Amino acid sequence: MLFLYGYDYTVEDLKSFRQLHSKTPGHPESTDCPGVEVTTGPLGQGICNAVGLALAQKQFAATYNKPNYTLSDNFTYCFLGDGCLMEGVSSEASSLAGHLQLGNLIAFWDDNQISIDGSTEVAFTEDVIARYKAYAWHILEVEDGNSDLAGIAKAIEEAKKVTDKPTLIRIKTTIGYGSLAQGTHGVHGAPLKPDDVKQLKSKFGFDPEEFFAVPKEVTESYQKHVESNLKVQKEWEATFAAYKKEYPELGAEVQRRLDGKLPEGWEKALPSFTPADKSVATRKLSEGVINALSDILPEFIGGSADLTPSNLTKATGSVDFQPPSTGLGDYSGKYIRYGVREHGMGAIMNGIAAFGANYKNYGGTFLNFVSYAAGAVRLSALSGHPITWVATHDSIGLGEDGPTHQPIETLAHFRALPNCSVWRPADGNEVSAAYKSAVSSTSTPHILALSRQNLPQLEGSSIEKASKGGYVLKEASKPDVILVASGSEVEIAVNAAKLLEAEGKKVSVVSIPDFLTFDKQSDEYRLSVLPDGAPVVSIEVMSPFGWSKYSHEQFGLSRFGASGKAEDVYKYLEFTPEGVAERASKTITFYKGKEVLSPLTRAF
């Protein structure tokens, strides 16, 4: 299709389907394939992306459209199969799309009654149509999706008329229609056999001996579409030019967003702190940043998966993104009530980012429940969507909710994911640095792991230093040991250093709020933070997996947490200045007399 529409593909590209380095990989990826808007393959993600695209369109249109100036009125189209409908993530997003009355969303259910295990009768006998009616969707049906093209076109026109409900068009089809193996899952993943291809081409009026050939009338027909699309584009450009004259301020804002630029000097709004400022939970500091940015960044929209009062994700005075008819907000609202739908939220966030217009959207939940959305987070990273998770209650420090809510493996999981920035700020300056990184990102998702408990403003931190992903917070000359930590453990490391100094030991303390950002710094800088000559001990109340990149010895948790007061739990698990100092002392003894190279120095 993209080839026919004139995107940057050649017939040679099509011939190298599923081959290494081709533009036509096994599943289409938005980063490598021109014209592909979202990376799909994992089932259920596409419909959620579509909900995000439609949501963003509504928000953009409500914010910028003016009488006689329609800057945005597009529909979002999505194909989904039986497998997508079985996945819970599609249920979450579809329920929300119905609630939000996204009349600009049109989805086609390719109802071919086949999945990998054979007939859908073996596992999927629910009444999909009734379910989508229950979600308040508009339903249309095309009985013969194999050949009734007029019926499909008519359904699309009908769907466009319903403005307060998303539409599901059920299209009954035969998988592999026309093939000798039609109606079986055999046509899903394997190429058709040569004689089957031959009879199929003959059946549909093509030359059975021609391969990778496009009949002239097909090329011409698509070319006509391209031309009419270009005309639409020209008309839009004229509208926008007039809009800029009549609404110079808004016009400039839209232009800036389309250019993918942030307002000049936006980062000056980020709060900074000194040690004289009081102790505050990093989730609360995050709320401060959201408040500061909300006023100056119209593209900074977001919400929470039903944890608003815990995640502190709602800017003061912000309006809910809601259908006006609910009386709860309107479509220009910037705050999204996702409900308890973490995976759906993650996949919808990807869709909002894919809409363009520089959307920098965020979603809140507890860090532990970002795992529910692992499938979507992976696609954020693979697709380069600059979305942000406001992931509060980031450790055993959440206290009483206990092991079911206390992350252990979570940071290792997402740090091991390529192109995923996982910030765990230790104080207010680091929170500001984390948001600076997140909002200015154009191709990297961010997870901000934020504390429930109060943390002090650290001596030695600054937005600038933290923006390097890792820095020396407290420097000793020729240290006996370097303590490296993140988040709430940085304070403990600083206090452990004091205990060790009282014993005459020299200790440096390093804060590494984000591995990915630190890894991007120069070798020289990184070696200045973690130099040769001193053993490094990492401290983090989670799985130590991954910390060997920056430390010789790791103090972490290889067990689940415990329910109790945060301070009791920390003490029980020995994450105290004394517990850290003891391990640091053992490390000093262990490495005494040995040559110690920086953990950054590797054999290859």
Place this chain on the structure above:
Amino acid sequence: MLFLYGYDYTVEDLKSFRQLHSKTPGHPESTDCPGVEVTTGPLGQGICNAVGLALAQKQFAATYNKPNYTLSDNFTYCFLGDGCLMEGVSSEASSLAGHLQLGNLIAFWDDNQISIDGSTEVAFTEDVIARYKAYAWHILEVEDGNSDLAGIAKAIEEAKKVTDKPTLIRIKTTIGYGSLAQGTHGVHGAPLKPDDVKQLKSKFGFDPEEFFAVPKEVTESYQKHVESNLKVQKEWEATFAAYKKEYPELGAEVQRRLDGKLPEGWEKALPSFTPADKSVATRKLSEGVINALSDILPEFIGGSADLTPSNLTKATGSVDFQPPSTGLGDYSGKYIRYGVREHGMGAIMNGIAAFGANYKNYGGTFLNFVSYAAGAVRLSALSGHPITWVATHDSIGLGEDGPTHQPIETLAHFRALPNCSVWRPADGNEVSAAYKSAVSSTSTPHILALSRQNLPQLEGSSIEKASKGGYVLKEASKPDVILVASGSEVEIAVNAAKLLEAEGKKVSVVSIPDFLTFDKQSDEYRLSVLPDGAPVVSIEVMSPFGWSKYSHEQFGLSRFGASGKAEDVYKYLEFTPEGVAERASKTITFYKGKEVLSPLTRAF
């Protein structure tokens, strides 16, 4: 409730609610709280556990009940709230429960219209009843769930009469009923204020000045229930004694299962291999083990999330677990068609394990999509459910499907999860060892990462050696370097060793199929595998996170994979004998003249 029913709780236990080391943590955990059947807290898991419990009951009853001998006929009850209904995982399991016609499942929807963000009107306005009807559930409604106890009791009796559909009983309630803050989310997570407690107790006829006191009539009322339950237990024991006489073979089997024992010598059925045997994909070897065990272990049941022909999870000739009316199987069937519902499958597997009767149940999907089920896997590990993921297509070796399907972070994620065995076998003997570990486990979930591509039967492997989680596959005396790998990379390491040996270097090769099992071996054994004196290089085509436990230098992937033929992708990313040998040579050079301690030797 458990206190009133006479479980092992004292009033002191209740007073220490949410305190460290109490029996009454923030969320009830099955491992620490007597009488708690499944660990809950994370929303949506409970109803899926209930589906698993009900599924197991049906399977057990259909397998063992005989005319006049009803060994099992219990109902499974479940409470769920608005939040649970919003989670996609509950949609997945509920759809399947309807398909499976689980009439033994009765769920109560606590419809209080409140979640953390306030009124459910802000995000959850779908028609839940219509949705559950679409899933083919039986629906009952109780208008006044606050005080109409007779109405609730009547609904339960009605629900029991419907045998071919699960029942959802909608109970309209007021959250915090009777409190001054009733009807608000303020009563969800915070204790009531003292004056509120006082008025509440007065309102319901309790002494407002008494605390932690149980009126005598309440104690007596519950005691009566306990007595009648004991009577039921006695009757069941008599039935089972008679059953054992009439059906000695089946009776002994049930007794063995209730004792949590496997049949004597079951592990002899596990196939073993020699290097003369042909190269086979480990997913195919896994199929061989499933076939071998299926006949001798009635408790070994499982299925796939719609990837049966890819996961190879179905034993030859096995019957589907299906409602007999579908004509597709029956309730004594051992093969479960989960549909494309990975998260639901994971949570249902936990429920099947929680049923008891020694169920050892497994579920298949691609390794990359175990991540969709991360929330459930975490609870398997926390609760100690011995379930097994048959996780095929375990790496870039899956080839053409490309980065959306190729795991990078997945092994690091689950290895960082406490009490999760993550096996990545390198050949047939290791596959058998993995299943030996999985099936004999009583409290640890297993993820078996299995290849799509063929792997040779290795010289030096055996079920016994692999059962230690890590072992020396090829030993050199005083090696210059030790290569350690898992799965498909072990063969590459062996071939790299040959290249290095041709250059006069001495090389040992170690296979570590499972970190958790290896960590449980004695220090002496582990140090014999990874001794002092030689640098260790790990090789795995995934994130290197975690491998520093067993290696000084790590060759892994810190990027996404690529779509192409498996051999092309391996070559491109340099996972070849040459690529490994080059890194090993650099490692030898780097460590030359340095004291090299085993990576197992740590400062603390």
